[in-house]
Amino acid sequence: MPARGYHLSKDELGADILEVAMGPHHPSTHGVFRMDLKLDGETVVDLKPIFGYLHRNHEKLAEDIPYLGCMPFTDRLDYLCGMTNNWAFALSAEQLIEIEIPERAQYIRVICAELTRLINHCLLVGFFINDLGALGTPLLYALREREKILDLFETLSGARMMVNYMRFGGVRCDLPDGWLQECERIVGRFPAFLDEYETLLKDNEIVITRSQNVGVLTQEEATNFSITGPMLRASGVNYDIRKVDKYGIYDRFDFKVPIGAHGDCYDRFMVRMLEMRESIKILKQAIADIPEGPIMGNEPRVFKPDPQETYGRIESPKGELGFYLIADGTTNPYRYKVRPPSFVNLTALRHMCIGHKVADAVIILGSIDIVLGEVDR
Amino acid sequence: MSLIAKGILQGMAVTAKNFIQSYYKKERLPTVEYPEEKSTVNQFTRNIPFLVYDGEDEIEGMRCTACKLCEKACPPQCIYIIKDTDENDKPIKRPKVFDIDSSVCMSCQLCVEVCPFESIRMDSEFELSNENRFEGLLINRDELLKSNEYYHEIHPIEAQETDDRIAAKIAEAETKKKAREEKARLAAEAKQAAAAMKAAEEAAAETETSATEQAQQSEAKAEAPEDNPETKNT
Numbered sequence A: 001m002p003a004r005g006y007h008l009s010k011d012e013l014g015a016d017i018l019e020v021a022m023g024p025h026h027p028s029t030h031g032v033f034r035m036d037l038k039l040d041g042e043t044v045v046d047l048k049p050i051f052g053y054l055h056r057n058h059e060k061l062a063e064d065i066p067y068l069g070c071m072p073f074t075d076r077l078d079y080l081c082g083m084t085n086n087w088a089f090a091l092s093a094e095q096l097i098e099i100e101i102p103e104r105a106q107y108i109r110v111i112c113a114e115l116t117r118l119i120n121h122c123l124l125v126g127f128f129i130n131d132l133g134a135l136g137t138p139l140l141y142a143l144r145e146r147e148k149i150l151d152l153f154e155t156l157s158g159a160r161m162m163v164n165y166m167r168f169g170g171v172r173c174d175l176p177d178g179w180l181q182e183c184e185r186i187v188g189r190f191p192a193f194l195d196e197y198e199t200l201l202k203d204n205e206i207v208i209t210r211s212q213n214v215g216v217l218t219q220e221e222a223t224n225f226s227i228t229g230p231m232l233r234a235s236g237v238n239y240d241i242r243k244v245d246k247y248g249i250y251d252r253f254d255f256k257v258p259i260g261a262h263g264d265c266y267d268r269f270m271v272r273m274l275e276m277r278e279s280i281k282i283l284k285q286a287i288a289d290i291p292e293g294p295i296m297g298n299e300p301r302v303f304k305p306d307p308q309e310t311y312g313r314i315e316s317p318k319g320e321l322g323f324y325l326i327a328d329g330t331t332n333p334y335r336y337k338v339r340p341p342s343f344v345n346l347t348a349l350r351h352m353c354i355g356h357k358v359a360d361a362v363i364i365l366g367s368i369d370i371v372l373g374e375v376d377r
Numbered sequence B: 001m002s003l004i005a006k007g008i009l010q011g012m013a014v015t016a017k018n019f020i021q022s023y024y025k026k027e028r029l030p031t032v033e034y035p036e037e038k039s040t041v042n043q044f045t046r047n048i049p050f051l052v053y054d055g056e057d058e059i060e061g062m063r064c065t066a067c068k069l070c071e072k073a074c075p076p077q078c079i080y081i082i083k084d085t086d087e088n089d090k091p092i093k094r095p096k097v098f099d100i101d102s103s104v105c106m107s108c109q110l111c112v113e114v115c116p117f118e119s120i121r122m123d124s125e126f127e128l129s130n131e132n133r134f135e136g137l138l139i140n141r142d143e144l145l146k147s148n149e150y151y152h153e154i155h156p157i158e159a160q161e162t163d164d165r166i167a168a169k170i171a172e173a174e175t176k177k178k179a180r181e182e183k184a185r186l187a188a189e190a191k192q193a194a195a196a197m198k199a200a201e202e203a204a205a206e207t208e209t210s211a212t213e214q215a216q217q218s219e220a221k222a223e224a225p226e227d228n229p230e231t232k233n234t
């Protein structure tokens, strides 16, 4: 088949404009995502994101399944961050039935969520560098560190990524013997890895020239696009739901919210590096403070909440992850809606890419941090 | 120019360090050459469910009672159960068909959590690839049945906990049964005693009734005339 541009006459196309379909099978699109680019030479003049290749009917499916049965499906939204997805859904459903969560379970949730943030950011940075052209090596260092945390998750929940660990009113099982010590050891060694990684990349001239002043999103634009998460903070907006909502027990921990100044790709990369250090701080506090006690109240597995609506949201590694539920008095949700951060953040892609080179479009996409499981649902 | 060299040289040094240390530091080189070499499977790993049986015989020792709770709890509905029947077409507590479609199962473990008889458990077998897309991936009852020893082998801690729980359950049932028997015995004794007492009372009462009845009747007659004027007044 001829390329798409060939169907158009030269006048329709504009003198030297070339249309390129980048993806869905392209190593830099982070899944099955397609960008229809209009290029003037190497400069992007227009971009149309096309997605839906990974649509799995997630929201409709949930309407036929009891609340608890939806839990394993949430793992598959953003498949790198199963724990935070679980938590967001549990938080939302817990508002329906108003249950107290035991102290120990709260701490376990925080530990798991922050470990997930480490995984996600360290992977993102790896892929970002990969997109810049440092093929393989730095990414594999990141994967190597991630593996240790995945092993922790496997010991805890039985699965590395599809954890299905949290339950309404607590978590599924208690920490196995020695888990906390192992976690402490890994967390204690993580800063050394971050130092090494920063030495590798932070001052690297190629990284700096490729990513500074690329894909700039000003503070105002970021707010208008409803961007959340590290991307918003890189643009200089101090907004972190852990600080704003203080869900769970986040008001007990001492941590800072890193803010960028320029809103370019380099800032997005650095904000994530700094966030990992803050996560380590939270982890250390949580591991030191975790109390003994029950991990789960005596909640029924199947329940019928009164007709009502709720919206529960958390700061997932990618941004604001929310679940909007409508209960109609039966065991299944009447409506189940996910507010995925990747999807909303992707809306700014076109705006950021116009005027840059094709090669920059790749790293701008990489700096947004999308997972297609969450975009398409 | 010197500036350009600095950042890149720093990076090179890190890469070189990693490269050299990967020869003698285990944690710098976690890769395993699968399939020639296999890493040990974590004992908490879960993948596909299997059915536990006790003792030697698969059918006799089967813990599953075909209560179908797991079938109902499974979110993608990949479990299919038919109850077994005996010669007289009476349903017995055992599955005749127990299929799990492993191409649909998402390893969520919800079936394990609902099973009241500790029968269905998660396997850590991960080499499930098959040439036959349909029959090969549909695991039937006989393939699912695995011994309790196997369970102990793959999940030692969990299996021990399960065994303890079952033992506790049996012990509890025993004590309950004993308590019930004791109660029944006491109740029977009490009943007997009560019956004996009643019989004795009745026998005693019979001899007295005629005398007391006569006395009561005469009293009632004596009271009656006093009541009458009051009723008239009102």
Ligand code: SF4
Pocket (backbone or CB within 6 Å): B063, B064, B065, B066, B067, B068, B069, B070, B071, B081, B114, B115, B116, B117, B118, B119, B120
């Ligand atoms: S495996 Fe357990 S829950 Fe499922 S039918 Fe058998 S006894 Fe019931």
Ligand code: SF4
Pocket (backbone or CB within 6 Å): B049, B073, B074, B075, B076, B077, B078, B079, B100, B104, B105, B106, B107, B108, B109, B110, B111, B112
């Ligand atoms: S693990 Fe989950 S999907 Fe698989 S059979 Fe059990 S309930 Fe069904």
